[in-house]
Every structure is written in C-alpha cells, then in structure tokens.
Amino acid sequence: MTADSPAPGGAITRDEVAHLARLARLAVTEEELDVFAGQLDVIIGAVARVGEVAADDIPPTSHAVPLENVFRPDEHRPGLSQEQALAGAPAAEDGRFMVPRILGEEQ
C-alpha cells in the first residue's frame, strides 16, 4: 500500500486485508480475513473497469452540483446543551466524554 504498489488488478492477499483493516480501525477475525480477501478481489476485479474509459482530458466530478461556500450571518445560536451532547455517550464523567487510554503505557 505504498506509492510503488503493484498495478491495479493484482490479487488481494490476506495480508493486504489485514493491513486495510488496521488502517480502517476494524478488528477482523481470521475467518473474516479469508472471506473478505476473496470477495474484495472479485469486487476490485469488476470495478477496475473504470480504467478503460476515462482519458486524461476528462475532468473528475466529485459532486453532482457545483459547490460554493455558503455563509450565514455570524451570530450566536443555541446549540446542544452539555447534557444533550453527552446523552448518547458510552461513558461520561464530570460533564466530559470519558475515553479509554490514548497514550501507550510506556509514554
């Protein structure tokens, strides 16, 4: 998955799936690695067709309608209360989101 990765269309390996899962913050089981490797390979093989048509002189479209900045008057408006914002949190303490350790123990 580096800049000099092989050309598209190569088979997706189990290791690649494991790497993608790490990038996507997704724990996957051993069994899922096999299933996804096979399925992703088939899907990528099918969607690689996009390379057949689009020439260099075609501009990409990222959005169906041209986007421009939308501004509104810079005025105070009510937002969610602290209580509302925390209402769905898996854990909260002292009016804040409580999260697991972010830094490793060695840090």
Add this chain to the structure above:
Amino acid sequence: MSELIRLTAAELAEKIHSREVSAVEAAQAHLDRIAAVDGRVHAFLHIGSEAALASAERVDAALARGAAPASPLAGVPLALKDVFTTSDMPTTCGSKILEGWQPPYDATVTERLRAAGVTVLGKTNMDEFAMGSSTEHSAYGVTRNPWDTTRVPGGSGGGSAAALAAYEAPLAIGTDTGGSIRQPAAFTGTVGVKPTYGGVSRYGLVACASSLDQAGPCARTVLDAALLHEVIAGHDPRDSTSIDRPVPDVVAAARSGARGDLSGLRVGVVRELGGEGYQPGVRAAYEASLRLLEKLGAEMVEVSCPHFEYGLAAYYLILPSEVSSNLARFDAMRYGLRAAEGRSAEEVMANTREQGFGAEAKRRIMLGTYALSSGYYDAYYGQAQKVRTLISRDFAKAFEQADVLVSPTTPTVPFPIGDKVDDPLAMYLNDLATIPTNLAGVTGMSVPSGLADGLPVGLQVMAPALGEAVMYRVGAAFEAARDADEGGPLIARVPEVSA
C-alpha cells in the same frame, strides 16, 4: 380490517380535513394493522404509538377549532426510514453500533413532517447504514416482501417499501444512494422518487455516501408521492449542499399527468438500459410500458448513454470511499456502542467496530480504504470520478433529445431471501439501472409497471436536475393509463399477509 388503511394518502387527507374521519382514527387503524401483520413483514424497527396518537390528536384539535390543515397531508400516517434522526424515537440505521441511540435533535425532514402535521408511526427497517439491495443486511433481521414473504423487498429502504405494500402506512420516507428508494418501490409495486441531488435536505440524515445520498418520498400512488415531495423538499440553510431554488410544482404536474395526455412529450428510451441480460418477464413488462407511453401520445426517441455501463463500477468505488470516511465517526467515544475490551482507545475502537458493524458495512469500509489508499487512489477513485463526468455528459446529451428517459427500474423481480447474500457482486448488479442518476445528481422515479412471474416490476422515469415536474407528469400519466388498462392499481393485487 379497517377500510381506512386501503385509502390513498390524498383520499385519507380529504376525509380527515372534512372531519369525516379523525386523524386519531387514521393513526389507530394503521397501528392496529402494524400490530396484526408486522410480525410477519418486519417493516418496522420501532413503533412510536404514543407520539403518533398525540400528533394526530393535535391535528384533530386544530381542525375542530376551525383552523386550516397545516398541510395537505396533515393527519396522514407515515413510516420513516430509520436513517433520519428523531428526538423522540431511537435512530439505529439498522446497525448494532447505534442500538438504542436516541438522537438529541430532529433531522430537517423529520421537522418538516412534524410541522406539516404528518403522523410519524415509527421507524422502518433498512440495510445497515443504507448499504444493500435487499434489507438482508439489517442487524435486526430481514424485512419480507408482502407480495411473497419468502422474498426480499429490495433495499436499502425495504422497510419503507414493505410498510406501504402491507398497508401499514400510506406514506413513507426513504433515502436513495444508488437506488434505495426506486429498487424497493419496483420490488413492492409502489412508487418511489429520488429527487434531484440537493432537493431535499440531508441535515440529520445519517450519511452513507454524502455526494450520492438523497432523501425522497415513497407512496402507493404518484400523486401521494408528489404531495409528500412538497412537504419535505426545499432549501435548508443547515445543509450546505441544499439547492436554494424553488421546489418544482410536482403536485400540479401529477394532477395534470393523471389526465393521461403526453402528446408533444419526447420520451428517451435508453439503449444501454434496454433489457439486455434482464429477466424475460422484466423485459416484457418494459416493452409493454413503452407501448403504453406511445399510446399516450409521447414521441419515443432512442437515446444512447454509452458510459452508463461503467456506472456500476464507478459507483462501487465512489460509494465505499465515502462510506469509509463517513463511518469513521463511529469511534466508540461520543455515542453508540463501546466494546468492553481493549487497552487503548485505538483497540477499543477497532473492537467496537468489529462487534458493531455487519459484514456488508465492513466490506465497504475496506473497499473504500483500499480505493483511497496511496498508489491506488488515481487508478480507482480518480478514474471513477472521471466516469462520473462522462455519465453526466451522457445525461446532458440525452436530455437534449428527450424530456425524460425511461428504463426498467431493476433487471430482476424480487429474489428469494438468502439468494445473493453471500455474493456481493451479484447483489450489486441489481442497482445497474438506478445508479447513473445518483452519480449525475439528476432525478428519477419508479412507477409500478406490471407483474412478471406474479411479482411486481417497475418502470424508471428519469429527468434532468430540478426536472421533477415533467417526471411526475409522465409517472402519473403512465400510472393512470396502466390502472385503466388493468382495471385498477397493481398494489390492489398484493396478497393478504398472513400473520
């Protein structure tokens, strides 16, 4: 069974507004129906009986005071796809990761429905985070097609479509990212509309793929869809992609279309969506539809959209890319599920996502992560965005030759539950005909066009961006002519669901 549930939304509204029937009676009739059949259909994930009856009571009280109805649909019950935030009901998007989550605010669509006095009955089942073509990818179990409960109702809005076909609600709301309103409409013999991108606010709609998602109306008739369209459409300053232009007068268009004259109108028959590889019954119904449009006086023109055949490939690169980014918000920190195990935030996040997401969501997250990764980005995502340009150009050219375009909505009739669930690519092929409109942001609808092997199929009508009026006109004319030919609406032939 109460006859109230058989009425169209327009008919029911008339009875409520003339106070022949109360909004509470209408709500109760549908709640009773849900209680009787939803155990079998499973269209709903949550029923909000109390809130629904309270809302209906407010409509009745206002009418009793002599006030004008808040909207032409005041007092009419509706089923809301569980992807819209609701401050009085859970919003789960068919996912375990949001099990029981109650949002602190209403989506703009929810707000507009409430302001219009529409009775929100509950939240409907869907493929997880709107990813799927069958409603088999819901964490809360499959929805069944009322026409044949061994078959899928389509997806991702299968719950909304099934609720209509099972007479659990006369109106529903869906979202369409690649066909999730139109394909279930075709599979259930109902009407589904994907408005122009930006035509209905996405504020408070949990995102699947932001550049493609579009909320829209689901109904049993074109006129009902138009009435609902007008309630939910229009500019919303809270959505920066919302179009700040007047909403086309779709209700007038539907009414004029129902008079059944399409002379002077050019209907483009898309050669590339003409039925090659489609099921024979689907093809036959489509050919009959074309003859019917011609009989209505439309001028039939063959148009070619050569890049549509790459639409599916482009879509299944762009969609997962946006999904992988949008679903990154489910990080187990601020809302939703949090896995108990994990020594660090990163591990807790990875474990939570493993437990919380189903197979299709994971597959698409990984596909998107792949398509966006360094070294592959240009070859996949970049190329897909170029195909998007080519498809928009195909549409532009076709709309120079024709006012609307038509195709079958889906290549097949509803398939048996379990048939394609382990074959993602086969499942994806079902969206072949609906995807181009999402990529280009134009509008499309599915209207019931007949039965194939005893199961419903749909005709897709597509129009340019903000061209909803002409699309509704054609849809209504087609519906009226078909109903006249067949001696009644297709939906009247749906078998009674046994509990």
